[in-house]
Amino acid sequence: xxxxxxxxxxxxxxxxxxxxxxxxxxxxxxxxxxxxxxxxxxxxxxxxxxxxxxxxxxxxxxxxxxxxxxxxxxxxxxxxxxxxxxxxxxxxxxxxxxxxxxxxxxxxxxxxxxxxxxxxxxxxxxxxxxxxxxxxxxxxxxxxxxxxxxxxxxxxxxxxxxxxxxxxxxxxxxxxxxxxxxxxxxxxxxxxxxxxxxxxxxxxxxxxxxxxxxxxxxxxxxxxxxxxxxxxxxxxxxxxxxxxxxxxxxxxxxxxxxxxxxxxxxxxxxxxxxxxxxxxxxxxxxxxxxxxxxxxxxxxxxxxxxxxxxxxxxxxxxxxxxxxxxxxxxxxxxxxxxxxxxxxxxxxxxxxxxxxxxxxxxxxxxxxxxxxxxxxxxxxxxxxxxxxxxxxxxxxxxxxxxxxxxxxxxxxxxxxxxxxxxxxxxxxxxxxxxxxxxxxxxxxxxxxxxxxxxxxxxxxxxxxxxxxxxxxxxxxxxxxxxxxxxxxxxxxxxxxxxxxxxxxxxxxxxxxxxxxxxxxxxxxxxxxxxxxxxxxxxxxxxxxxxxxxxxxxxxxxxxxxxxxxxxxxxxxxxxxxxxxxxxxxxxxx
Amino acid sequence: xxxxxxxxxxxxxxxxxxxxxxxxxxxxxxxxxxxxxxxxxxxxxxxxxxxxxxxxxxxxxxxxxxxxxxxxxxxxxxxxxxxxxxxxxxxxxxxxxxxxxxxxxxxxxxxxxxxxxxxxxxxxxxxxxxxxxxxxxxxxxxxxxxxxxxxxxxxxxxxxxxxxxxxxxxxxxxxxxxxxxxxxxxxxxxxxxxxxxxxxxxxxxxxxxxxxxxxxxxxxxxxxxxxxxxxxxxxxxxxxxxxxxxxxxxxxxxxxxxxxxxxxxxxxxxxxx
Numbered sequence: 001x002x003x004x005x006x007x008x009x010x011x012x013x014x015x016x017x018x019x020x021x022x023x024x025x026x027x028x029x030x031x032x033x034x035x036x037x038x039x040x041x042x043x044x045x046x047x048x049x050x051x052x053x054x055x056x057x058x059x060x061x062x063x064x065x066x067x068x069x070x071x072x073x074x075x076x077x078x079x080x081x082x083x084x085x086x087x088x089x090x091x092x093x094x095x096x097x098x099x100x101x102x103x104x105x106x107x108x109x110x111x112x113x114x115x116x117x118x119x120x121x122x123x124x125x126x127x128x129x130x131x132x133x134x135x136x137x138x139x140x141x142x143x144x145x146x147x148x149x150x151x152x153x154x155x156x157x158x159x160x161x162x163x164x165x166x167x168x169x170x171x172x173x174x175x176x177x178x179x180x181x182x183x184x185x186x187x188x189x190x191x192x193x194x195x196x197x198x199x200x201x202x203x204x205x206x207x208x209x210x211x212x213x214x215x216x217x218x219x220x221x222x223x224x225x226x227x228x229x230x231x232x233x234x235x236x237x238x239x240x241x242x243x244x245x246x247x248x249x250x251x252x253x254x255x256x257x258x259x260x261x262x263x264x265x266x267x268x269x270x271x272x273x274x275x276x277x278x279x280x281x282x283x284x285x286x287x288x289x290x291x292x293x294x295x296x297x298x299x300x301x302x303x304x305x306x307x308x309x310x311x312x313x314x315x316x317x318x319x320x321x322x323x324x325x326x327x328x329x330x331x332x333x334x335x336x337x338x339x340x341x342x343x344x345x346x347x348x349x350x351x352x353x354x355x356x357x358x359x360x361x362x363x364x365x366x367x368x369x370x371x372x373x374x375x376x377x378x379x380x381x382x383x384x385x386x387x388x389x390x391x392x393x394x395x396x397x398x399x400x401x402x403x404x405x406x407x408x409x410x411x412x413x414x415x416x417x418x419x420x421x422x423x424x425x426x427x428x429x430x431x432x433x434x435x436x437x438x439x440x441x442x443x444x445x446x447x448x449x450x451x452x453x454x455x456x457x458x459x460x461x462x463x464x465x466x467x468x469x470x471x472x473x474x475x476x477x478x479x480x481x482x483x484x485x486x487x488x489x490x491x492x493x494x495x496x497x498x499x500x501x502x503x504x505x506x507x508x509x510x511x512x513x514x515x516x517x518x519x520x521x522x523x524x525x526x527x528x529x530x531x532x533x534x535x536x537x538x539x540x541x542x543x544x545x546x547x548x549x550x551x552x553x554x555x556x557x558x559x560x561x562x563x564x565x566x567x568x569x570x571x572x573x574x575x576x577x578x579x580x581x582x583x584x585x586x587x588x589x
Numbered sequence: 590x591x592x593x594x595x596x597x598x599x600x601x602x603x604x605x606x607x608x609x610x611x612x613x614x615x616x617x618x619x620x621x622x623x624x625x626x627x628x629x630x631x632x633x634x635x636x637x638x639x640x641x642x643x644x645x646x647x648x649x650x651x652x653x654x655x656x657x658x659x660x661x662x663x664x665x666x667x668x669x670x671x672x673x674x675x676x677x678x679x680x681x682x683x684x685x686x687x688x689x690x691x692x693x694x695x696x697x698x699x700x701x702x703x704x705x706x707x708x709x710x711x712x713x714x715x716x717x718x719x720x721x722x723x724x725x726x727x728x729x730x731x732x733x734x735x736x737x738x739x740x741x742x743x744x745x746x747x748x749x750x751x752x753x754x755x756x757x758x759x760x761x762x763x764x765x766x767x768x769x770x771x772x773x774x775x776x777x778x779x780x781x782x783x784x785x786x787x788x789x790x791x792x793x794x795x796x797x798x799x800x801x802x803x804x805x806x807x808x809x810x811x812x813x814x815x816x817x818x819x820x821x822x823x824x825x826x827x828x829x830x831x832x833x834x835x836x837x838x839x840x841x842x843x844x845x846x847x848x849x850x851x852x853x854x855x856x857x858x859x860x861x862x
Contacts, residue, residue, distance in 0.1 A: 014860075027764055074856040096692065098617035107613050110606055111693050139620065397792060422793040 002083075004194040005046040005069060005163060010078035012039040012064050012218075038064040040218045041078070046211075048083075049192040053199065053209035053226065055233055057240060061218040062198050063167060069196060070165045084162025085112075089153055097141040101132065101151055104140055108155050122158055129184075130154035131177070150177060157184050164188060165196040182208070206230060381565055382415040383587050384430055384447035387551055391447075393440035397429030398422065404440050409553060410560055412450070412567045412587045413442070435521060450550055455562035461545035463538075464568070467530050467582065471516040472498060477563065483528075484566075484586040488520035528584040537572045537579050592852035593845055596756065599699035607702055611709035618710070629714040630721055633673045641665055644786045656788050659819045663729045665786065667818040668811045670722045672785045674715035675747065675807055676776055678708045682755030683772045687763040690858050700855050701848070704755035712748065726818060734820035742826065743813040750806055750840050756847025760854050763861050783807045809836045 015033035017023045026032035039061045046052055054062050067073045068080055070088035095104050105126050109119045127136050130151045135143060143151070156164075164185070185208070188195060197209050205212065205226070212229035214221040222229050240248070386407045393405040397419045407413075413432035416439065421427040428444040460468075460477055468475045474483050483491065492499075492511060501512035508526075511518040519527040542561070543549070546568070549559040557572040565587045571580040600607075619625045645661035656664040685707040686700065693703065723733075762769035780786070783805060791798040802808060809832055816825035826833045854861075 024765060073859050096613070096617055098620045099613060103613060103616070106609070110609050111698050113698075116605065417790075419792065 002048050003045050004048040004050070004083050006079075006081040007045070007065075007069065008043050008079050008081075010039055010042045010065075010068060010075045010080060011037065012061075012068060012073070013037055013076040037218050039068070039075070042215075042218070042220050043078075044213060044220060044223050046194050046196075048194060049189070050211055051189055051195045051197060051209045052211045052213055053197045053205035054213045054215065055199075055202070055205060055229075056215035056221075057237075060215040062215055064218075065215065066165045066167045066196060066198055069163070082163055085159075086163040086165065087112075087156045087159060087161035088165045088167065089156045095140045095148060095152060098139060100139055101130070101136040101143070102127070104151065105155060109159065112159055114159070126151075126154045126158045129158055129180075146174065146177075153181060157181070161193070163194045163196070165198075167198045168200070202230060202234065381452040381587070383412050383450045383452065383562075383565070384415060384432065384442065384444075385412045385450055385551055385560060385567070386410065386442075386446060387448045387553075388446045391442065393432075393434070393442055394429075395440065397431075397441045399424075399443070401441070404438070405434060407442070410551065410558055410567075410569050412560075412585075414565075414587055415449075435526065448551060450562055452562065452565050455547065455550075455564060457546065457563045461542070461563075463535075463541060463545070464582070467533065471514060471530060473516060473528065477566075480566065480584070481586065484525050486525070488523045488525055491518060491520070491525055526585060530582040530584075531580075533579045533581065535579050537570065537577055542570070590845075592848040595852060596701045596844075596848035599701050600705060600752070603699050603702045606699075607706045607709055610702075610706040611713065614707060614710035615713055626714070626717075630718060633669065633718055636673070637662075637666055637669050640669065640786055648787075657815065657819075658822075659731065660729060663726055663731055663819060664788075664815065666722050666725060667815045668785045670715070670718050670818075671743075671747065671811055671814040672780065672783065672807075673718065674711055675751065675810070676780070677714075678711045678751045679754065679758065679776060680773060681707050681711060682751060683758035683762045683769050685755065686759040686858060687766070687862065690763070690862065700858065701756065701851055704759045705752050708748065708751045708755060723818065731819050736817055736820045736824065739813060739817040739825060743810060743817060746813070746836065746840075747810050750810070750836075750843070753840050753843035753847050756851050757843060760847070760850045763858055764854055779805065779807065783811055785811060803832065806836050806839050809833070 014036045015023075015026060016036050017026070017033040022032040042061075042065065054065060056062050064073070066088065068075050069082065070086045071080075071082075072088060096107060099107065102123070105123055106119055109122060114122065130136070130147075130153075132143070132147050132150060135147060140148065140151070166185070185195060197205065199205055209226050211224065212226045212233070213223050214229055214233055222232060386409055389409045391407050392403045393407060395402040395404045398421070413430075413434075415430045415432060417431035419429045419431070419441075421429060421443075426445075429441045430444065430447065431439055431441055433439055457477070460475060460480075465475050468480075474480050488509065495511060495513060495518065498513045499511050500514065503510050503512070507521055509520045511520070515530065515532045517529045517531070518525060519529065537559075539559075542559070546561040546563065549561055549570075551558070551560040557574050559570045559572065561568040561570070567583075567585050567587055569583040569585075571582070572578070573580050615626070619628060622628055624631065641662050645665065649661070659667075682704045685704045689703055689707075690700070693700070758768065758772055762772065782802060784802075789799060789802055809829075812829075813825045815821065816823075
């Protein structure tokens with residue numbers, strides 16, 4: 001015969017904790033809590049084909065041992081060597097309540113490491129053995145406890161384990177099923193499988209097992225053939241029943257580990273001496289160990305409170321120290337500046353040419369009502385017009401960042417974002433999109449800010465209207481904005497009969513018409529230029545219809561107006577004060 | 590290193606197991622409601638609606654500005670689809686071991702697979718949500734571009750990251766149950782510290798905040814998903830190559846630490862229950 005399960009010097013130690021804090025300290029240090037030895041140095045060898053009954057009174061370590069043999073829990077010390085597959089059958093078999101019986105079968109088999117094919121073969125066998133009929137396709141939560149254990153048993157038995165550990169599982173289920181199970185186990189016995197059978201029923205053990213392992217207080221009291229062990233055990237049980245409560249307790253407490261074990265012995269010694277004097281007062285006998293425990297607890301509590309106090313004081317010192325240090329060091333300056341900035345931002349908004357009502361008073365003729373402001377704000381587009389002849393565009397809102405391009409006088413952009421300069425208080429940076437789609441930052445010191453709602457005009461100024469009509473171009477505002485929105489390819493087709501000349505350079509395409517030209521870039525209309533105008537620049541007339549020019553430059557005479565988002569640049573001849581040309585462009589196009 | 594290979598071997602060997610178990614996991618989770626698995630869509634949809642209202646309409650004052658070149662709702666959906674998955678997977682993954690160990694402990698079961706199959710069960714739901722989000726995005730004008738090819742890469746990255754992280758969190762919260770509570774709190778916090786609901790744009794003096802926020806690997810995943818779903822201008826993982834490298838270094842470290850603590854404690858998991 002070959003050995004099937006070899007258990008060698010197995011010790012299982014549990015920790016008993018008084019408080020949660022002990023538990024967590026134990027995780028890190030490993031020396032907290034009272035130790036409890038569930039198994040003490042257990043060694044035995046099971047041969048192949050053995051049917052071993054594990055017997056012992058409650059709390060002698062039977063279930064712990066069965067769990068260790070089947071690999072559910074690891075031993076603290078020692079080794080368990082087993083050959084082949086182990087299955088544990090316990091009453092509380094791990095079934096998933098939400099899933100059906102059939103699904104549970106697959107789930108369990110999967111967890112036992114069976115392949116897809118094997119599971120498909122096993123499934124009907126299990127269902128047949130369980131005998132639960134239609135319920136196999138119902139969720140397990142609707143099962144009766146008998147059905148559950150049947151299914152659990154059926155699964156464990158059908159998977160054909162080499163070593164079977166049965167932990168009091170036969171006590172459930174009706175007589176017929178129990179017999180069926182016994183039959184099955186008998187056939188296992190015949191197949192030479194190793195079976196561990198845990199039961200309190202001496203009769204069942206006698207009937208079924210051929211060897212017995214008697215556990216007492218976590219140690220092996222005896223191991224041998226059933227005929228030898230069982231009579232001894234029965235004799236012991238008789239004595240055990242006769243024991244008084246205290247004696248039983250003392251009997252069981254023999255298992256408290258290490259340090260406490262010594263203490264226990266001490267107190268037991270005390271008990272003996274004291275019992276000599278005052279044996280009749282049972283209470284005292286019990287009270288002695290209890291008192292020492294209480295004292296211990298009190299001491300522990302005191303220590304706990306003290307350390308808690310120390311920790312709190314330390315934390316307070318740290319926090320106060322940190323605050324003081326930071327205050328001196330100025331680390332909070334950044335925080336302060338955040339608060340300052342936000343309040344400043346609020347006040348400056350009112351002053352700057354933002355969308356606030358007081359601003360409107362200055363720039364528009366009539367004072368708008370509250371409702372009008374609301375509408376205006378919705379339609380508002382903020383733009384900037386470059387008011388210096390050549391300015392830099394930068395990659396970041398800082399004077400020190402890279403130059404990514406340049407813009408010239410009269411160029412206008414819509415504002416995507418604003419950001420205050422980190423160093424200069426008066427300077428704001430505007431994030432804008434360039435005509436090639438890339439983004440850049442421009443400083444407020446070189447631009448003029450324009451709000452489109454300040455330039456709302458319903459109808460086309462008559463002067464411009466006439467000029468556009470002469471050139472067979474759209475004359476109304478809507479038509480013009482549609483023209484700016486339509487693709488340049490379409491425009492080229494529409495005006496094909498009027499085009500005199502067509503030129504292209506650097507992705508910029510120019511369609512020359514009679515006294516006008518259309519400039520396109522990337523398939524969209526960028527600019528309409530009206531030329532050969534032969535008209536004097538009548539400032540008053542223009543201003544009356546469009547308001548004061550946003551920008552008027554003396555050295556390079558140009559007046560810039562806006563109609564909504566359309567920028568109108570009027571180039572003036574410095575000598576004759578006549579208009580050279582007029583350029584129309586849509587901002588943000 | 591040894592423990593890393595042990596865990597990896599278990600993961601690869603048990604792939605069929607992971608698939609089946611995650612399927613059952615998903616099934617048993619939604620068996621009780623009449624709408625069943627649909628809740629995995631309804632739930633995020635409600636959340637998206639509220640966030641769109643608060644962050645898209647309320648906080649921005651009805652401002653219809655674009656975020657990273659898309660309208661806010663599309664931008665939110667692309668990011669939130671991932672966030673919902675990551676959030677669920679991290680929370681479920683962290684408590685996966687101690688809630689399920691009783692079920693599996695009775696066998697020689699590769700315990701490192703537990704967080705993985707829980708994550709996978711969430712992954713199926715993620716795929717469902719993603720399909721719905723994808724269809725929705727067609728109507729907001731985000732027709733798939735070539736950038737969509739990035740999506741499988743980012744899905745894979747997310748899964749690996751989640752598995753690595755869950756190895757650590759599932760172990761720690763089995764040993765110390767409070768860890769799970771801590772993770773719950775952290776995830777609630779991370780929702781606002783990851784660009785899911787708003788796009789942080791700190792420049793100048795506060796640019797360092799940006800770098801701190803980017804230390805969070807989920808930042809990388811969220812932005813990657815957006816790039817794939819909304820058709821970003823370039824390949825996100827290549828454009829931010831340094832960030833990609835950082836992400837994978839973090840994942841490898843998580844995996845190393847995770848497999849180490851997992852192997853160290855796994856024999857004793859049952860003792861901690």
